[in-house]
Amino acid sequence: MDCQKASILMMEYIDGTINESDKISLLGHIEECEDCNEEFSLLVESIDLVENMEELEPPEDMENLVMSSIDLNRYSIKTKVWNITLALFATITIMMGTTAYVAYSKLGFLKEVFIALTIKVVNFIVLNLPQLMSFIDGNLLLVFILGMGILSILMGSTITIAVAEVYIIKKFGLKLRRG
Amino acid sequence: MNEQDIDIVKRCLEGDGNSFEILVTKYKKKIYNIAYRFTGNKDDAMDVTQEVFIKAYNSLNQYDPKYKFSSWILKITTNYCLDQKKRKKVETVELNTELDNRSTTTSAENLYIHKENKAAIAKAIASLPDKYRVLIVLYHNQNLSYNEISETLKLPLTKVKNRLYRGRKMLKEELENVRREETKWTAKKLRY
Ligand SMILES: [Zn+2]
Numbered sequence: 001m002d003c004q005k006a007s008i009l010m011m012e013y014i015d016g017t018i019n020e021s022d023k024i025s026l027l028g029h030i031e032e033c034e035d036c037n038e039e040f041s042l043l044v045e046s047i048d049l050v051e052n053m054e055e056l057e058p059p060e061d062m063e064n065l066v067m068s069s070i071d072l073n074r075y076s077i078k079t080k081v082w083n084i085t086l087a088l089f090a091t092i093t094i095m096m097g098t099t100a101y102v103a104y105s106k107l108g109f110l111k112e113v114f115i116a117l118t119i120k121v122v123n124f125i126v127l128n129l130p131q132l133m134s135f136i137d138g139n140l141l142l143v144f145i146l147g148m149g150i151l152s153i154l155m156g157s158t159i160t161i162a163v164a165e166v167y168i169i170k171k172f173g174l175k176l177r178r179g
Numbered sequence: 180m181n182e183q184d185i186d187i188v189k190r191c192l193e194g195d196g197n198s199f200e201i202l203v204t205k206y207k208k209k210i211y212n213i214a215y216r217f218t219g220n221k222d223d224a225m226d227v228t229q230e231v232f233i234k235a236y237n238s239l240n241q242y243d244p245k246y247k248f249s250s251w252i253l254k255i256t257t258n259y260c261l262d263q264k265k266r267k268k269v270e271t272v273e274l275n276t277e278l279d280n281r282s283t284t285t286s287a288e289n290l291y292i293h294k295e296n297k298a299a300i301a302k303a304i305a306s307l308p309d310k311y312r313v314l315i316v317l318y319h320n321q322n323l324s325y326n327e328i329s330e331t332l333k334l335p336l337t338k339v340k341n342r343l344y345r346g347r348k349m350l351k352e353e354l355e356n357v358r359r360e361e362t363k364w365t366a367k368k369l370r371y
Contacts, residue, residue: 011344046351049300050319058211066232072196
């Protein structure tokens with residue numbers, strides 16, 4: 001056996017996965033080879049020391065420390081209902097925004113694009129509600145920011161589109177489609 | 180009496196936050212000891228343990244029951260310890276000051292050797308690079324299996340094995356180094 005092989009067998013010896021015949025040849029090699037002998041005894045000693053290292057007792061009041069710094073109601077029904085309410089609020093905001101836009105808009109084709117987009121977004125929210133809920137679970141702030149973010153994007157795009165419409169109408173003298 | 184971890188997690192997620200205390204009691208020792216091996220002092224180990232539990236509680240809804248809860252929470256522990264170290268850039272961990280003298284041996288000489296060994300191995304572990312130390316501590320001190328470590332650290336089994344082999348050799352060398360230095364130091368002290 002060469003020292004390379006012996007080194008691998010030493011690891012199996014420590015793991016306790018070495019088979020009988022390998023064990024015999026490893027111990028045989030160790031008796032003859034001084035380097036491996038030293039390596040083996042030191043290795044076994046180090047591992048033995050680690051395995052017998054004293055375990056410290058954690059402080060007595062660990063439970064109290066943890067329990068007093070977590071929000072015990074984080075996963076309560078109340079919190080969940082609140083989350084769902086906020087998510088619904090965000091969805092309703094989007095729909096109301098769209099309705100308002102559609103009511104005041106003058107250009108038909110942009111209107112359709114906008115409605116299509118809104119349907120897609122609302123659809124996505126409804127279809128993925130469970131995943132979305134678990135993602136935002138307990139994080140009211142995140143829900144609020146998301147809702148506000150969507151609202152501002154909506155308002156921003158409404159204004160942009162309205163301005164663009166006026167520009168396009170003036171520039172190309174398009175006829176307005178009333179209705 | 181012995182409730183499954185998953186049942187406790189479920190109860191917490193159903194709104195019974197107080198159940199979490201059972202998990203704290205069950206895992207505090209493991210986490211505290213791993214944290215101690217990383218931070219090198221009891222105060223920091225306690226802070227880490229507390230933080231880990233808070234993190235675990237706050238992300239309980241992301242726990243995948245496909246894996247063992249112990250693997251999941253130990254993953255949070257090791258990640259937190261490694262991040263913390265990167266942020267703080269703590270280099271040398273001084274452990275000898277906190278080793279207590281509890282021992283069953285009566286002979287003074289034995290006691291001395293025992294104490295020396297304890298200090299030496301603590302130093303040797305502290306000087307290992309993180310990625311090897313975490314394996315040595317999890318496998319040899321916390322008795323996790325290869326599979327559990329692979330799950331905890333999200334490392335393939337072969338990598339766990341190779342790193343552990345490397346880690347053992349490094350540990351052995353570190354122990355030699357620590358002892359060599361100590362002999363030098365003792366010899367120097369004796370001369371004066
Ligand atoms: Zn050899």
